[in-house]
Amino acid sequence: MSNLKDTILFPSLLAADFLKIGSQLDDLFNSGINNLHFDVMDGHFVREISFGEGVLKTLSKDKRFNIDAHLMVTNPKEHIESFSGLGVKNITFHIETTDNPSELIELIHSYGIKAGVSIKPATSLESVLPFVSKADMILIMTVEPGLGGQSILPATIEKIKRLDEYVKTNLLNTKIQIDGGVTSENIKMLAESGAQYIVAGTAVFKGNITENVANIRKELNNASV
Ligand code: DX5
Ligand code: ZN
16 A cells, blocks of 8 residues: 555646636645646547647746646657756656657656656556656556546556556556546545556546645645645
């Protein structure tokens, strides 16, 4: 079982109210949040189109937050350089989009940025295992990527546990991130399964952000998510 106190929450901006983005960022910061998850969707790898370099350029002027970019795009290699220049701390690409994950991990590292590799629900855990020691983070999608507000796919929880086991057995420091369908009801179970970096959109932004973060924190017995 993981230490719940080490769990870090990554609010997903996809669920933000863009009419109130300034005050919502203040609410997050005042709740002790300093990481933001930035979902990039290209209308090709996933059906939706979200936001990209232009929005990130504006967002990166707010120096209070570390930005974690999740590239749901068919051609991540073509975006790594421009994202790296915009102050992101992590860049995660999908293993389904490349024949050479090591090359992309090295490219991200060459810009001094942490590299994440993500797998969709239908992609086997085995496909990512050769890259766990090279990457800083593995993102296990707990819903089909492309939309916020979905329910978690229970079969993905087994993957979190198996990856946790693999990381521990091999004495690695690679973080396990999960994304999709997190609620204040299931977050503790997910953290106990091995998820250390937890992305949450709806659970953070729907309703009152300050109360939502406080509830999540209570679930995790954690003063500093
Ligand atoms: C889905 C995105 C998620 C999304 C999660 O493809 O990668 O980051 O914002 O939203 P919730 O937490 O509402 O499921
Ligand atoms: Zn995401």
